[in-house]
Amino acid sequence: MNTPYPTPITPTQTRIGWIGIGVMGGAMVSRLLSAGYFVTVYARNPSKALSLQSQGAHLALSPAHLAEQSDVVFTMLGHPPDVRQIVLSDSGLLSSLNKGAAIVDNTSSHPALAREIFAAARKRGCWAVDAPVSGGDIGAADGKLAIFAGGDSGVVEWLSPLFGILGRVTYVGSAGCGMSCKIANQIAVGGNLLGLSEGLVFAERADLDLKQWMESVKGGAAGSMVMELFGKRMIERDFRPGGFAEYMVKDLGMGVDDEEEEEEGCGVVSLPGAALSKQLFAAMVANGDGKLGTQGLISVIERINNMSR
Template sequence: METPYPISIVPTKTRIGWIGIGVMGAAMATRLLAAGYSVAIYARSPSKALDLQSKGASLVNSASELAQVSDIVFTMVGHPSDVRQNVLEKNGLLQGLNPGGVIVDTTSSHPDLAREIFAAARAKGCWAVDAPVSGGDIGARDGKLAIFGGGDAGVVKWLSPLFEALGKVTYVGEAGCGQSCKIANQIAIGGNLMGLSEGLVFAERAGLDVKQFVEAVRGGAAGSMAMELFGERMIERDFRPGGFAEYMVKDLGMGVDVVEEGEDVERIVVLPGAALAKQLFSAMVANGDGKFGTQGLISVVQRLNGKLLGCGCARVRRRHWC
């Protein structure tokens, strides 16, 4: 496979573009700036880019303009519709991307859209990689994200210097496979969060010290990365987001809501646990807590058990059902 450029990716020459500067995106862009790369940003709300600008990033006026001044453009936005708008629609990245340019979508998006973007990029002599990530705000900040690379294997390998600044990339297959891997990841973490939430609620109801409970079981079979990342946050009612609960509804939905008109029956998978997890995260959204972190799932289990809680979130300054 011929790589997009005959030279290696190096901070002094490779121009990076970035769209999506929320909790995750801002931390990831900061990692690339710290590694010495030139980073340009397009933001619908320019005021949100001030912190990154203070670290050396530049700001442009549109996605198309961003593509024109970048060799590689990363996207980390909320929904597949946002990806489509920023990449494929009028004034999107593909309109301005120069031949040989690369789009790296780190959003949790739909596999079919990733394949559509890959085909559209190749038709223009460009490349596209779907590379969603896992690890939350802590992983993004510390450069320890798990990255699921889908697309051309040679291009994913060529991008490795950038991925190494963000975490560890695993090539998982052709276009769309990165997104499928992320959906499977979310199915697994959704089940972990359900189990952790119920374990903590049961332990407290049984009269255990919940911090002692976590310490006792974390080295055994019940221990998990979910427990390490979120156990203390759940206990302290710290629901500040690394990833929004409402996005978990989206991600799980892409796994369980696959029965569409004309869908290949061989692709339909029965996922009862994921369906239940989606219902519980949907309950969070219905409760007005969609902007909480995914660790806030424990609030739904506590509500089901009739417990009035004092929440540690900045949004609320009183005791409430959270």
């Protein structure tokens, strides 16, 4: 295998660092710990790491401290500015990362930032892979995430034992392509969530049994992974987050309002469906529901139809 790494990825030889231990990140760390890897985590609020520490995780005092003792560092953060601060600041990960080490950013972030991080990492003799994921909290817990990897193909191959614990990785191209793939994924997910929300609202107004309706259509063209993951939750009003609604506004905005990509000559496409999805998720945030799961989009359609609960 033609990679710059002479040492294979194994639980006995590879030290993992992780920053971002929320609903998704915490579940992903748990899987790595269960596979026997030595994992060090950093949390601004150390109490949030207690559950992972009980599973064997170690706690770092700072991102730089974590970087010093890691061969591969994963980040799973909220927004691109968070990634920039944690990775590129004077006291960030790259300031202390050992040569030959790699940063894997699982955040849904900006393609241009991923390219910037890749270039900065190479200048230090390190590597960076942008590898956002899809599959929600269930996929994270079950190790069935779809992982979209951008960067050096050899490095992605080298990291494949770790990706295999978390889900199924697809190499999608050079630095930034992983993030672009995730944005396109979110455009499709947003449209599916909107269609499912409207289908459920219409079915309810037509006095159909919602569970029966979903069972009857999920095997046809209307069926989707979105329906599998979120249909029952919508019916049961279970809006606990696998991914926050406010993050969908961010993700869709990177596709709909991507002025930075236009300035780099990449162009901006017209996405009327994504623009509508973004507007509706923004309404959910305006209603005070930004921290609910994306399946809570149905609440916006219900409000429009005076069906608020």
